[in-house]
Amino acid sequence: MENIALAEPSAQLSIWALFWQAGWVVKLVMLGLLAASIWTWAIVVDKLIAYARMRSSLNRFEQVFWSGQSLEELYRTLSDRKTTGMGAIFVAAMREWKKSFEKGAKSPIALQSRIDKAMDLALTREMERLEGRLGFLATIGSAAPFIGLFGTVVGIMTSFQAIAGSKSTNLAVVAPGIAEALLATAIGLLAAIPAVIAYNKLSSDASKIAVRMEGFSDEFSAILSRQIDEKVAQKG
Amino acid sequence: MKAGLTTSVVMHAALLGFGLLTLSAPSALEVADVESLPVDIIPIEDLTQIQQGDKTAAVNEKPAPKPTQRPDIVADAQKIGENSVDTEAKPTPEPKPRPVEAADAPPPSPEPTPKAAELPKPEPVKQPEPKPEPVPATEVKPQPEPKQEVKPDPVAETIAAETPEAESVQLPTTAPSPAARPQPPQAQTAKAPDRKEAEKPAKEASAKPKSDEKSFNADEVAALLNKEKPSGGGAKRSAEQASLGGDKSTGGSKLSQSEMDALRGQVQRCWNIPAGALDGEALKVSVKFKLDPSGALEGSPEIIAGGGGDGAARAAAEAARRAVSRCAPYNLPAEKYDAWADVIVNFDPSEMF
Numbered sequence: 001m002e003n004i005a006l007a008e009p010s011a012q013l014s015i016w017a018l019f020w021q022a023g024w025v026v027k028l029v030m031l032g033l034l035a036a037s038i039w040t041w042a043i044v045v046d047k048l049i050a051y052a053r054m055r056s057s058l059n060r061f062e063q064v065f066w067s068g069q070s071l072e073e074l075y076r077t078l079s080d081r082k083t084t085g086m087g088a089i090f091v092a093a094m095r096e097w098k099k100s101f102e103k104g105a106k107s108p109i110a111l112q113s114r115i116d117k118a119m120d121l122a123l124t125r126e127m128e129r130l131e132g133r134l135g136f137l138a139t140i141g142s143a144a145p146f147i148g149l150f151g152t153v154v155g156i157m158t159s160f161q162a163i164a165g166s167k168s169t170n171l172a173v174v175a176p177g178i179a180e181a182l183l184a185t186a187i188g189l190l191a192a193i194p195a196v197i198a199y200n201k202l203s204s205d206a207s208k209i210a211v212r213m214e215g216f217s218d219e220f221s222a223i224l225s226r227q228i229d230e231k232v233a234q235k236g
Numbered sequence: 237m238k239a240g241l242t243t244s245v246v247m248h249a250a251l252l253g254f255g256l257l258t259l260s261a262p263s264a265l266e267v268a269d270v271e272s273l274p275v276d277i278i279p280i281e282d283l284t285q286i287q288q289g290d291k292t293a294a295v296n297e298k299p300a301p302k303p304t305q306r307p308d309i310v311a312d313a314q315k316i317g318e319n320s321v322d323t324e325a326k327p328t329p330e331p332k333p334r335p336v337e338a339a340d341a342p343p344p345s346p347e348p349t350p351k352a353a354e355l356p357k358p359e360p361v362k363q364p365e366p367k368p369e370p371v372p373a374t375e376v377k378p379q380p381e382p383k384q385e386v387k388p389d390p391v392a393e394t395i396a397a398e399t400p401e402a403e404s405v406q407l408p409t410t411a412p413s414p415a416a417r418p419q420p421p422q423a424q425t426a427k428a429p430d431r432k433e434a435e436k437p438a439k440e441a442s443a444k445p446k447s448d449e450k451s452f453n454a455d456e457v458a459a460l461l462n463k464e465k466p467s468g469g470g471a472k473r474s475a476e477q478a479s480l481g482g483d484k485s486t487g488g489s490k491l492s493q494s495e496m497d498a499l500r501g502q503v504q505r506c507w508n509i510p511a512g513a514l515d516g517e518a519l520k521v522s523v524k525f526k527l528d529p530s531g532a533l534e535g536s537p538e539i540i541a542g543g544g545g546d547g548a549a550r551a552a553a554e555a556a557r558r559a560v561s562r563c564a565p566y567n568l569p570a571e572k573y574d575a576w577a578d579v580i581v582n583f584d585p586s587e588m589f
Contacts, residue, residue: 016256038244046240 018180023158029151029184033144037191040140043133044198051205054085054130058212061086085126085209086216092122093220101231108228115224119217126213131206134199141196148188155181279494491575495568499576502566507559509585519552521583523560529573531566540580556583 019030064074065086075094083091096118100111159177166173313322491499522541526534537560543553560581568576 014256034248038241038248041244041247042237042241044240045243046237049239 015183018176018183021176022155022180022183026151026155026158026181026184029147029154030187033147033151033184033187033191036140036144036147037187037194040137040191040195040198043137044194044202047134047198047202047205050130051202051209054209057085057087058209061090062216065090084129086213088126089119089122089213089217090220092118093217093224097224108232111228112221112225116221119221123210123213123217127206127210130209131203134202134206137195137199137202141192141199144188144192144195145185146188148185148191151184151188152181155184280492491568491572495572499566499568499579500581502563503559503581506563507583508555519549519583519585521553521556522580523556523583524578524580525560526578527566527568527576529570531568533561533564537561542583552583552585556581559583 019027022030071094075091075098078087078091079095081087093115096115097111100114156178159174159181162177163169163174310320310322315322315324520542521539523537524540525537528534537557539553539557543549543556566576
């Protein structure tokens with residue numbers, strides 16, 4: 001254990017100096033927490049952008065879908081592009097529909113269930129993409145304070161050992177070590193608080209988007225089911 | 237994801253940079269230098285002991301009487317006052333001196349007379365009669381007379397010059413002097429024959445010449461004077477008004493509260509409280525012991541109360557006795573030995589729980 005804090009009791013107390021005086025365990029903890037904080041904010045920014053895009057694309061698709069345009073045409077324009085959200089669900093359902101009718105489907109019930117499965121799969125993939133990495137925010141939110149506390153405890157232990165070595169209980173000797181150790185907890189809290197808030201907000205946003213997409217898939221499934229019935233009646 | 241990561245990194249870098257620049261070392265806490273207060277431990281004894289004074293007097297900051305610098309006129313004076321005699325009378329304010337202005341006018345004329353008449357005070361009385369007297373006195377007088385002649389003339393001249401003055405001044409003095417004492421004897425003698433008058437002057441003459449010879453002794457006269465002032469009060473000299481106090485100073489003889497506490501502490505240090513004392517009331521012990529002037533125990537401590545009955549009480553009594561003898565040389569103020577020659581200490585374990 002280094003006796004850094006006690007080497008110069010009147011050491012600087014700026015944040016940089018505090019970090020530099022700390023022992024390697026505490027330094028490691030602080031660096032880890034800093035990295036976690038950076039990653040947390042990266043996820044938050046990324047998710048905010050992604051959700052905003054998703055919402056706008058949902059709005060646009062709904063507008064186009066309910067504009068009375070023929071589904072075949074819509075499928076032709078969308079199938080070429082890379083689609084997200086409702087578009088992906090629509091394309092997946094239409095592809096299944098096309099394949100079945102091109103090859104001459106026998107049972108309308110089986111077709112219906114196939115289409116539903118395709119849409120569920122597309123929905124699940126979309127949600128997975130939306131909610132990916134939210135778990136990391138939750139982890140940071142709950143674990144960062146403990147990690148910071150660990151750094152603090154180690155730092156205080158170190159400084160107390162050093163105090164015992166110096167045989168002086170002067171506050172000027174004790175204070176720098178403790179201040180430095182407390183910095184670890186501060187960084188931990190600094191990382192955890194935004195992570196918790198962001199996790200709560202983002203997960204609720206994601207569930208709202210999921211509800212919208214599920215609603216669309218149910219509606220589209222109903223529409224297709226009607227179409228199948230009509231086709232079967234025409235054939236018969 | 238790239239956008240998010242870059243945004244985050246940039247944001248953290250900006251925040252850290254800002255923090256490093258602005259959140260540098262916090263300004264040191266300014267601690268005002270508090271001056272340490274000197275504390276004196278004053279024994280309560282000075283306050284609890286009564287000083288001599290007047291029971292009815294108002295409380296005064298300055299205790300009176302102060303010990304005087306002058307030697308006391310009466311050696312063992314007991315009463316306070318300005319008197320030369322120690323009397324029981326309470327001191328009363330002195331009568332104000334008569335206004336001096338009234339006295340200013342008359343003195344000039346009588347003043348010269350005392351100078352001449354100071355030594356032979358009774359002379360003015362005799363002056364009308366004493367002229368024959370010098371005859372018996374001549375036996376003594378002749379001796380100085382030649383001396384006067386031998387001595388330088390100026391002196392005689394001055395005396396001669398003075399005497400007429402004195403005589404001229406004495407003439408008026410004769411008027412007041414008969415008014416005082418000599419008259420009553422004259423009145424008595426008026427009835428009686430002249431012999432008495434003749435005898436008296438003879439007696440007076442025989443006494444007076446002696447006083448003239450021996451040189452006037454002021455001490456004898458002073459001894460006869462009544463020195464007791466009309467204001468009353470004793471002879472213990474003090475110009476101060478007596479402040480609140482008792483008839484006597486009680487200082488010194490009793491142990492003060494703080495000294496008792498000191499003794500208590502010394503005994504308590506050696507006292508092992510009997511263990512398992514459930515009922516403290518029954519374990520009260522009073523121990524009496526004698527101390528010699530050095531503070532050491534004299535004889536063995538005696539239990540005068542408690543300690544009877546069952547084993548616990550007896551154990552408590554023994555513990556008390558042991559405590560007294562173990563702490564034996566007690567540190568007590570030597571000048572109050574009278575107060576702590578015999579000590580009774582009450583041991584009460586119930587107050588210890």
